[in-house]
Amino acid sequence: MTIDDTVLDRHGVTREEYQRILEMLGREPSLTELGIFSVMWSEHCSYKSSRVHLKTLPTTGTRVLQGPGENAGAVDIGDGLAAVFKIESHNHPSFIEPYQGAATGVGGIIRDIFTMGARPIALLNSLRFGPLEDPLVRRTFEGVVAGIAGYGNSIGIPTVGGEIGFDESYTGNPLVNVFCLGIARADEIIKGVASGTGNAVYYVGAKTGRDGIHGATMASAEFDEKTEEKRPAVQVGDPFMEKLLLEACLDVIKSDALIGIQDMGAAGLTCSTCEMGSRGGAGIEIDVSLVPQRETGMTPYEIMLSESQERMLLVVKQGRESEVERIFEKWDLHAVRIGQVTTGGRMKVRNRGDLVADIPTTALTDEAPVYRRPMEKPAYLAEAQKLSLAALGAPSSPSEVFARLLATPEIASKRWVYRQYDHMVRTNTLVFPGMGAGVVRVKGTGRALALSVDCNARFVYLDPRAGAQLAVAEASRNVACAGGLPIGATNCLNFANPQRPEIMWQFGQAVEGMGAACRALDLPITGGNVSLYNETDGRGILPTPVLGVVGLIEDATKVVRRVFQSDGDVVILLGENHNELGGSEYLKVMHGLIRGLPPALDLAREAALQRVLVEGAAKGLIRSAHDCAEGGLAVTLAECCFDTDLGAETDVAAVPAEGSFGDIATLFGESASRVVVSVAANRTAELIALASAAGVPATPIGRVGGDRIRMSIAGRRVIDEPLRDAERIWSTAIDRHFEPKRAIA
Amino acid sequence: MKFAVVVFPGSNCDHDAYYAAKHVLGQDAEFVWHKDSSLGGADVVILPGGFAHGDYLRTGAIARFSPVMRAVKAFAESGGPVLGICNGFQVLLEAGLLPGAMLRNRSVKFQCEHVHIRVEQTDTPFTAACRPGQVLRIPIAHGEGNYYAEPDVIERLEKNRQVVFRYVTAAGAVKPEANPNGSASNIAGLCNERRNVVGLMPHPERACELAVGSADGLVLFESVLKAVTQGAFLGAEASPKATVTAR
Amino acid sequence: MRARVFVTLKPSVFDPQGTTVSDALHTLGYANVKDVRQGKYFELEIDAPTADEARKVAAEAADKLLANPVIESYRIEVEEAR
Amino acid sequence: MRARVFVTLKPSVFDPQGTTVSDALHTLGYANVKDVRQGKYFELEIDAPTADEARKVAAEAADKLLANPVIESYRIEVEEAR
């Protein structure tokens, strides 16, 4: 086949990129080579639009053992142990086939973790969907949740937390971001490198089929009505195979017989071979005819580009081959030698001996194109940032707003979801989903890790720079609430088409904001993932940079949960209320608006607040802590009561606000850096002293107790609901969408 | 005392059972690979939870053919205490060591949550330390825990007092709303006629420390420790060592 | 030779999956679907000289593995290689 | 009227369940079972005047609910009430 414009278009390779390929090879590529270039130079694998921006993020710190560039990042958690973690998106596949797309997303991120020699011990997920009123959205939602459950449960890794958001913009572009964390001995972390001429290259795991060919390029293209034709064979996950691979690989890694190991994720065999070679400064030579195949008549092109799941590539130390083979045999897996490490830094692919591709590995990795795409402030911003409350008419009563907000899926209990996730397997989970940041203990140490993934995309839409900072602050505040000192972060940057300058501007601003916030909070980013082209028919998603933060709890017995603990405890608000309704859930739910400016964030104050939380937890002062997020103070106070038998009576000061919106802003405004904590009455002074020493406002606002949720503003009672009634609304709002409507017999 | 924790390919609560036996109860424990034919002299055998062979086809359907199952059968026949937890229970059903079968949960969904179960019988090695009627708060985590047997089989189970655990309300009442999966007669666990083989869907090994939400499950482990050390409730012949090796 | 094995729950056994499907169909407006039962379906490619031989192998597979006699029954069809 | 719907994975789609069953059969000594594919099987009891009408309802049910068109295909057989 001659390579013409049609062929290039089908591969998503631009004319300029093709010129570079010609120069790098000094000849025309074969079709197999073009395929290899196209997947490695795709947005998904090369980060060509995002790389220049990502370089600005802080990635180092005293605890960082592995920054970006490997399969996952790693931070030191003491006792010679490392927390290895990363987040990955599987948005496009989950839109095409929700169950399998989400399942294979879980499978992929788990491989990234055990590839580093870490035993995965926790999963979280961050999801976005269109409104649940839409039956197709419900089907996607159900499928995604079942897929995450189906894979995570059977492999036996608990899903300990997550978040879910809803907005029209995700209807045709759901987001499925999965975070995984594992524990490794710090000195046993293994990397994805190939080195040592003559060392054998092994393939192990599932056989290769035609699934997902061009998955990486697809993940880098938007959807339109023609996508149907581009549909690759959908990848089907096999968690059973992955469980065997996980155990076998951890055994093999412990045996010290490996030089390097990498999973075959996006761009499959192609990506794993050239990345391992490039990292090790070596060449690699494989023969595709030796690759175990599930289907007949597969071409070298197909074998190299297949994205069949549950496959690993290993480089084995010379002389240790049979030992490695034996370990895999125990798990009924056959490790197959498909090539060896060579000198010369080239990736050579043969088919029954014939050379079918011969490319310098660095041409596919370090020297892949990098774009500094044009950025332009979007036109929508100036208008969207304007908010006139007066124009909205008179607000509804606080109790009506309260009930409406509790019933919105964004705020409502996510029990319907996490009940389907095994969140207890491995018996490490100290804080279950729904109780705040997920917390897992690290057996054999007295420590625990608090984990949270967060992003308020409305804030990012209204001001990408500030919104990204708020996402960093929220995720790390959530782990601090549990008593965790934030020590490392990972991000998943979900945006629309980067070739639109206004999207690229959103991206650039968000990365800048994220970097600034991470620096201020001393939070290195050790890895992450970028998902671009999240748009359908030209309609993009809200910019959604999701942050995953890991917090270290030195004493696992001092973990703090969301809910009030005892009758008579004092309720204290850390932080201050401001007149801030911009981007709030209130505006979205009550007025259908995403408008205004997101809440202001003072990073120094945020850092101080988080220090108070961590210290207050370590001292055993704080009995419960819950961050004020969507729905503001009123919803936060209610959530402190839900799942307990304890109501609360509180009174807060009014914030001065435009017209009749005073109460609304006080109760439902989403000002940043606020946490509701409860403290034993006799230790209140101690906490207040701790807070004021750190310059954090701490205001006693009431008492835990009774069977009602009562809130007053400066002596005026504005909300007074029976706890059980409010809880019923909140706990059934998602279930309601899925109850079978039985036909009348 | 020594526990053998059988590991099938796809078992994933093997470490949890091992941890409960060894680190919480403080007894000896060893993993036994499903291809092994010996139980290595253990006093108690646990078939742990998980997804043996992916739970593809049917839960426990393929695992029952594992070589180790011959040893488990022989051990059970000689009166040795065998506990099947969740997937392990499903394997015992498929292997015919306990009667009945599992259907999908009534909700057709996987469910992970704490439930309450009532101890119906205290003359089994795994309930010997329980109070009669004791209510335990223990988690479930399964998609197929909807126990089924023909009505005459259920009748026989009841008559022989083989229903060991039942789903109940926190107050201990057998109510439909306390039944998480639709199982017949709210059955959460049962034993064989000889009473030495017990299977249950809830996970006692996940409820052995307050830190992880409940310590109510520990009593099952304490029970078997008591039973083995006192030689009680182990079927006809007392305290056989798991030296039986399948041919 | 290809053998098809249909495994169905016995009529006396409650079928949660079938019930769910049937509820969902009713929600979609198919009131005339009176009952749904869900089962499993296997296609076995068997190397056997005769259809009878293939049927025998399939029946053994079903007895031993594919169906659980406590709750399920099965039916076999054999199709000569095309 | 009874409609039977057979849902199978498209040939190009990987079938881990079928593969596992086939491995299990090999372990049990059935080396002559060359390949196993697992699918779903539904029996729909449909209140319809004609077989054609029943087939139409079953096909709609399959399109909307029983089969996932991205990875599965289906086949329908209708049997007049016995």
Ligand SMILES: Nc1ncnc2c1ncn2[C@@H]1O[C@H](COP(=O)(O)OP(=O)(O)O)[C@@H](O)[C@H]1O
């Ligand atoms: N997709 C999910 N998977 C598991 N747990 C979830 C998921 N979504 C939400 N949760 C749990 O529900 C609770 C509420 O989530 P969220 O509203 O994001 O809380 P927060 O205000 O603490 O960020 C958290 O404890 C979270 O772990």
Ligand SMILES: [Mg+2]
């Ligand atoms: Mg959140």
